[in-house]
Amino acid sequence: MSAVPYTVRNAEVVVIGSGLAGLTTALNLIHHHSPAAPVTLLTKTADLPGGSSPYAQGGIAAAIGPGDRPEDHAADTVSAGAGFVDAARAQVLAQEGAERVRALLDAGLPFDRDADGAPLLGREAAHGAARIVHAGGDATGRTLVAALADQVRAAPSIRVETNAFAVDLAVRGGRVCGVLARHPDGWVFHRTARVVLATGGIGAAFARTTNPAEATGDGLVLAARAGATLADVEFVQFHPTALAVDADPAPLLTEALRGAGALLLDRHGERFMAHEHPLAELAPRDVVARAIGARIAAGEPVYLDLRPALAAKPEGFPTVLALCAEHGLDPWTDPVPVAPAAHYHMGGVVTDLSGRTNVEGLWACGETACTGVHGANRLASNSLLEALVFGARVARDVAERSLPTLAPFALPQPPAIAGGAGAALLNAITADSRATLYQAAGLVRDGATLRSARQRLDRLAVALDRLRGDVGGGCAADAESVRRWGEARNRLLVGRLVVHAALARTESRGAHFRSDFPLEDPAAQRHRFTLNDLAGNAEATLEDAACSIL
Incomplete structure (x- = not known):
């Protein structure tokens, strides 16, 4: 046994990650487990929530508006994915996503609504309809996960462990049998036959990213070292319009700005996206990002003129206005400099529709997973939707799947x-x-x-x-x-x-x-x-x- 503090704790289920996917999974799991068999949620952050979800400005895509259909949303998802989206899974995402967003609206979550109480719907790049639901204007992610984090804290059958860094999964005979983690008070081995990876993306592995510092691909590599199959790892989406200032992470200027009329300008103050793609500023993200990147690589700055969007929605972008002010910029007066930054990972741990990996007892959801719904290029605002849909699917499968009792095994030693x-x-x-x-x-x-x-x-x-x-x-x-x-x-x-x-x-x-x-x-x-x-x-x-x- 280790000479340093080393504790063994038994858990029915361990969820690693405290973004939208992890919180959704944990909350759905408690409907299937009694307080005597708690869900353990590990997060390396100091408090809930964590990850990239609180930074999500754009909103959640859902076909809930008049005349819109999940089939249309699924078709847009397939089109954006450049031939690699699983069409059947995109339909599941769109259909169940609409149902889950409606359920959240009915539950009274603080989404933006009109005077009659109907949700205000925005439009973003490559969507054929206005179907983006927002909360707090451009603070959708932060508003949503804050509400869910409060529910997690209040749940007696969820044990939240903060500042807990998961170092490795223990796998014996092709089965997960626990998680080795470093806690503030020492090493802990969480002995369990069920682990859910919901640690988010890989953006912080790049020098320039919109992701928070904790987005270091922990779940991806935990799964890889455990023998899980990976897919689409090469597909990393760069957000076209991060604020071009000396900051790490780079402040994100939501795509909803361009959806509301913001314009991309070259060094002469002229629009250029109309020459790059028929959809101009609303072209797919990879097209917009490369068009901006090519000009910056040639030594030419690129600017985003926010004034048309701010005029259309004066109260719609409080987060963006605060970010600009923080860096001494006034977007009401002048266009602001932008540059692409690593933003979202379409690849990840291969899962089925229930979030299962090829390693028995290991599930993945959210950005950590590769469900097949993003293909080579994620459709805007599908990320929070994926976390909601597949977090719930994982929870149901974890609860329903019967696994053999763990046989005795040698405990792993801390490195x-x-x-x-x-x-x-x-x-x-x-x-x-x-x-x-x-x-x-x-x-x-x-x-x-x-x-x-x-x-x-x-x-x-x-x-x-x-x-x-x-x-x-x-x-x-x-x-x-x-x-x-x-x-x-x-x-x-x-x-x-x-x-x-x-x-x-x-x-x-x-x-x-x-x-x-x-x-x-x-x-x-x-x-x-x-x-x-x-x-x-x-x-x-x-x-x-x-x-x-x-």
Whole structure:
């Protein structure tokens, strides 16, 4: 047994993540479990909620307006996904999504409504109808998850563990049997046969992102190390209009602005999107992002003129106005500078319609999962909808699925991790890996740059090994040191997975654009793989890795 504080706790179900997907799953689970068998919710954040959900400005897409149908919403979803959306699953998303949004409206959640109480519906890029429901104007995510977080805190059968960093899943004989996590007061092994991954996306693995610092791909790599199948990992959506200021994360300017009339302008103050796509500012995100990115790469700034949107909805964008004011910008007077930033991951852990992975006892939902509804390019405002629909589906399946009792097994030992002495190297590895991934796997990719990035990330992974070692007796490193090491480790593996998948896709499709393969290949298929398929750089050594970083 470990010499450091090490506790074993039994749990019926462990949910990892406190964004919309995790909160939805936990709340739906309590309808199936008594207070004597609580749901454990682990979050590495200091409080609920966490993840990217509170940052979601655009809203929730749902076909609930007059004349709109789930079939039309599903068709728009398929069209945006560049040929890789599972049409049947898109229909499930649209149909059940409309039902869930109506249920939330009926429950009195604070959605924006007109004088008669009907929901106000907005329109965003690539949607054929106005079907975006908002709450608090452009504060939809924050408003919704705050309400759900209050419900989770009040639920006696949900045990919330904050500042708890999940380091690894324990898998024996192809079955999940627990989660090793570092808590503020020591290491804890949560022994359970049911784990739900709802940790969000991978944006913080990139140097420029709209995602919060905690979006380090934890669930993706937990699943990968456990043997789960991954898919569509190369498809990373860059939001076209992050505020171009010196801030990490980059402040997001919601797509709803362009839906309300905001215009993209070049350095001469002229519109340019009409020359790029018939839908102009409402073109699919990948088209808009690359059009902006190409101008910025040529040394030309791009601006977003918010004045038409603000005039149309003077009270509709309080979050955007606050962000601009924070950075000394007045969008009522002048257009503001924008640039693309890593925003949403269409890929993830392969699941079925119930959220099951190929590892028994492991489910995934939200941005961590690859359900097949986003394809190569997510339709705007489908992300919160996916979390609502599949969080509920996962909860139902977890409750209904019968699993054998866990047999006795050897408990995992905590890894040995360097504390403060390794901080400089750890910070350098993190900064290097983020910059490498952003440069190589950003808006425009090519084989030579990706291969160079693969070598660089492999060397960084070797360097990171200096800071840990699996040894009997564990490690007494403080919780913050464990989290910093764990997130650096996860970012590195995320980068290697994205680069591996991007190299394998020798075409351009949706959010994945290869300058050396600029055309779409009609015969191309979705790419599924496991961690065993990830080829390492055999030439990387500890010495050359360390020397190349510091």
